[in-house]
Amino acid sequence: MLTKDFELLKIASGDLVVGQPTPWSICDSKGSLLVEKGSPIDSEDFKRLLEQVGYFAKQINQALVQPVRLKGKVNPFAEFDDLCVQLEAIFKRIEAGQHFPTGLLIKRFHRFIASLQGLVHYDADALLGAVHLTESFEYPIQHPMQIAVLTELILARLKVDQETRLSVLGAALTCNLAMNPFQKRLDQQKGPLLPAQKDLINRHPLISAEMLRVAGVDDELWLELVTQHHEKLDGSGYPLGLKGNAIRREARILALGDVYSAMVTPRGYRGPLKLKDSLKDLFQQRGRAFDGKLTELFIMELGLYPPGIYVRLSNDDLAVVIGRTDHPKSPMVASIRRSDGYMYPSPRKRDLREGEIEVRYVCDATEKVKINPATLWGIDALRVEQRTDLSSVDPFMRGLI
Numbered sequence: 488m489l490t491k492d493f494e495l496l497k498i499a500s501g502d503l504v505v506g507q508p509t510p511w512s513i514c515d516s517k518g519s520l521l522v523e524k525g526s527p528i529d530s531e532d533f534k535r536l537l538e539q540v541g542y543f544a545k546q547i548n549q550a551l552v553q554p555v556r557l558k559g560k561v562n563p564f565a566e567f568d569d570l571c572v573q574l575e576a577i578f579k580r581i582e583a584g585q586h587f588p589t590g591l592l593i594k595r596f597h598r599f600i601a602s603l604q605g606l607v608h609y610d611a612d613a614l615l616g617a618v619h620l621t622e623s624f625e626y627p628i629q630h631p632m633q634i635a636v637l638t639e640l641i642l643a644r645l646k647v648d649q650e651t652r653l654s655v656l657g658a659a660l661t662c663n664l665a666m667n668p669f670q671k672r673l674d675q676q677k678g679p680l681l682p683a684q685k686d687l688i689n690r691h692p693l694i695s696a697e698m699l700r701v702a703g704v705d706d707e708l709w710l711e712l713v714t715q716h717h718e719k720l721d722g723s724g725y726p727l728g729l730k731g732n733a734i735r736r737e738a739r740i741l742a743l744g745d746v747y748s749a750m751v752t753p754r755g756y757r758g759p760l761k762l763k764d765s766l767k768d769l770f771q772q773r774g775r776a777f778d779g780k781l782t783e784l785f786i787m788e789l790g791l792y793p794p795g796i797y798v799r800l801s802n803d804d805l806a807v808v809i810g811r812t813d814h815p816k817s818p819m820v821a822s823i824r825r826s827d828g829y830m831y832p833s834p835r836k837r838d839l840r841e842g843e844i845e846v847r848y849v850c851d852a853t854e855k856v857k858i859n860p861a862t863l864w865g866i867d868a869l870r871v872e873q874r875t876d877l878s879s880v881d882p883f884m885r886g887l888i
Contacts, residue, residue: 495588498541503534511543514588544588551649552597555605563606563613564621564861570603571624571632574660578627578667580702587703593657596704600635600656607639612794612810612819613864615640619751619795620807620860627667630748635659637744640788641781647737651708655737658712661704662741665694689725692717708737716741719776739778743769743785746777792818795860797850802826804844805854806837807863814840821863824856834863 495516503509505528513522521541528534577595580587587595607614618633638659642652666673669687673680680688687694696713704710715738718724720731724742750765766786773782790811792798798806803826810819821834839845 495542513541552601555601557609562866567617592703616795627670631660633748634744654708657709662713662716665691712738791815798846801845
């Protein structure tokens, strides 16, 4: 299957004619727009300047972007953080109202998504751990990354084709884009929402879609999912109050990831909700607000004790779940603090399927301790050094971040 792609080509002498409109939009080597398509070339000096510094995007056919395949040992947590930094840079350009040359924003997101998919496929439990443990980034970055990881797990389970996955994951990363500049202020607000704030929240899916369109996203499925990710089966959602089958299945998946991530992530005005309460809330709303079958699949994929959750064991150890198993009540854990209060020199891995020790309860925020997630998984400070597919990024794409 082929998809639209673009490459930047240098403008050559003779491409432009004084007194004639430009045949393409012209940008600099970093992708910043210099001249809109159809703008007149009004002088010889202007023509020479564009020939010196200008580039144009040419459409080419390229195989559909596939998930990156990682070779050797990598540190998924370091790579997750690196992707967060990249996403933050892309968001800043979109929020500034910058229009990317035709097709190049989608190309950047596709490469980004392929890297994220590669990490999920490399170690899904570690990426779920990152969803629950990462605190290095503010909510507008952490939240979409969490939604994307959770969404990719469900899409993989449903065997959704890659072309659709790229659109869905693009929507997962950008569905709350319009809220980014206001999120920190809203999180810290103690009093009730003002009418203008309520209006922004209700309209943010539509505003986010329009921001993406202005920036250069022309993928209609992507944009439709952004507008629908807060709709609910019973019609109580927003912004359009859609019901039942009017809501795309992919948007229903995004809704689950969005709500779950919001519940388990601490906010300025509250700590994270308890895991049990979060899953219970989703379960109770299945068939009414959320798709029943997808909700059950979502909860089953997470497990009773998702990776990254702190638990108290029957031997009174404080531990972190590091892996799901075929037994829902017996995950893999890493003990980090003994019953006497002293920390283990290094995390002690346990397979609770052996039966000697079991989970007593899931901890709340007061029992957690700061620890590098990579040490829980026994990962050294490694970075991705070798990849297949998408093994290199052209200079222009590096300029985007």
